[in-house]
Amino acid sequence: MSATRTNSEPQVYLGGRAPRNEGVMGLSGPVTWFILGTLIISLLVLMRWGLKVGAITGGVLLLAVVPMVLKRHGLTGYERSLLAMQFFGALRRKENIYRGGLFSEMPGGKSQLPGVLAPTKMYEGEDSAGYRFGMIHMPKTNQYTIVMRAWPQGDEAVDRGLVNQWVGEWGIVLASAGLTSDIEGIVPVLDTVPETGNALLTQARAITRVDAPALAKAVVFEGATEFHRDEVQLAARVAITFAATTDERKKDPGAQAVEIGRRLPGIRAAIEASGVAVRPMTAAEITGVVRRSFDPASQLTIERAEATGDDHGITWDNAGPISHENKWEEYWHDGGRSVTWLMSAGPKSAVDESTLRRLIAPHPDLPRKRVAIVYRPHRAADAVKIIDDDYRNAIVAAQNRNRGISSAAAQIDVELAERSRDELARGHGATRIGLLITVTEPIEADMPRIDALVGDLAVQCQLNIRRCYRFQDAAFAASLGIGVLLPDHASMPSALTA
Template identity: 30%
Template structure:
């Protein structure tokens, strides 16, 4: 329980003594929002990420934005909880028709933030007490970023999220159980797939097939607030889609040297050409701006991206349509993606809000990876 009395789940990963807590949000969205408000959200999000770099023991964070068909369960529960007993029959019929027909073809968007901390102790209760006092500030400051209402996931809700990812068909069953007031008795050992098969470029789990892409190149040039809009939006033919951004705070001692090296690299690339290209000038400007912001106290982070698209069934002809849709969305965002060949099952799990940090499980040490 955090200091506000909210229960939260803590995932313990024995290799390295990692502990992960997950926060669920319901983003407000940018529709009908003024550009000034969006700028404030972006600035607040940058501040929130910078604040993470100063969190004691934090070694990684991920943001997972998931789009899925709306089963209508939430709307039904909301209407049932607020309808008046004295409401006219006509009003009741209108609400009933809305609950039945409105969710058809609509989607729900949820976002999950997984924060992973390293601790020398293996006692979960001790780590939990340390994080309980810090959770209210972490969730409270998210409101100014446009994330909407933010609350930590408890164990039952976390199990539902992971179970639904592996078997999308249970989403409607879980919503029906909630509408009936029943408790879904899920344990963490039950959330994996009943059966799974990983192939070279896809991953079949229960009655669904998923493909995961990883980012191989970040966008060049300036990134607008709506740069990822098409990639994050629901897409026809994709039952569930997850876009996961992973962040790794860089030690301030290393960050200063890295930004200076970026400046030298940009300058060297520009001087090697007889005529400086516009992209070279922009790269030099961005390197200088990053160095100035880092010197003023801004945090520096490594980041990565995974995109997972899930279709119900065994795939087949629909795979080409899904791949084309993801390729089009990534090009609109100017992000280079490629399928996670030979590692579809691992990439699927990394894209879930579980706090899995691939670098912490790699055989190469951090110093060797940085040299490469």
């Protein structure tokens, strides 16, 4: 993105754009070659067996091409069909249902994390500044994820120049991640949950003397117990996923923990320069967040233990739900009913730093709402190739469309692609951006109303969103910000993608 004003004025940024592939109708390379192949086959059949057989062959091949051309929310017809087949196959095998706990068939009566999180392991290390940090290992992808608690400062009573500087510093964080060889993703998570009042009660106890007057103690504790009613608290965190780049780190989590511990203070300093105070979360803190997300009823117990400094006693291999069921458009887990949406298209117009404010802010009608923004920086060499290819494709599109509105739109695409090249030459990075929204409510909740509320918030933020049909459980796990990067777990052949 690029700023369009001076540093002392409100800045507007160009929204992200997807690199275009100017094949047949803008389709991907494999699809383009498939279409060309159907034309060649039809012509050969026509020359060999005549018009009738050639027409029949061409019609059949055309029907095979149509699902690739017709896209909805970025998915081809083949993608939607294959996803549906996989989902119904899982239903038939009852793989969408999970039961854990003492009376289940799980080894040791554990409540292990289900689905894509099942193979993960939790480790703990210490960085060079002396902070303990939890480290989640995803063996399938050889990835390690650390999570940091975050306290955004907000922009109230802050000079415009400082706000612009914070935005610029965050851009430096993302660009710097692309210069490394092992940062796979950076995922800020804005999580809202009902306010329990535990923290306020703990503070009230800490400042109240045993011999204080009864009336004074009554006033303090009454305020602490009454203040949190109908309130919603915001808990922010930032997850960073690293790829193990050596055989030693792939096999030995301890070696990866040493590497992360060496770099973590520098990463913290870079993020804090963008106006967000951060601290590494311990293994126990991460486990508590995960358990609370799967089992909303456990929030009070976990917060009480953390407020008093006690151990909540939940281990990583026991942090999952007692039961869960993945449905077509919902995810049921331990008395909770969650729905996750993903961003299918970002803002088409210019944006500023407050574009997502209404979506991430606490909402009284959506007390359990989680917004995860997924940044996946491209490697520096890959970014150059992607931007250059996009520029060439934009020029080809402009040359092919020489009249009317299409021509004007194509020319704008060329200008945007050229600006991206200029920004890359100045040291900016190229980053893939995704966004997930998860809302958790009781089983009896009015989901159509919640769907309307979330849709309205998305429209206000210039976002196009859609439900994560057929993979609600995986999307729920991805929005937690604990190392699940959905494209790395895709089951879709690349030849069928748009």
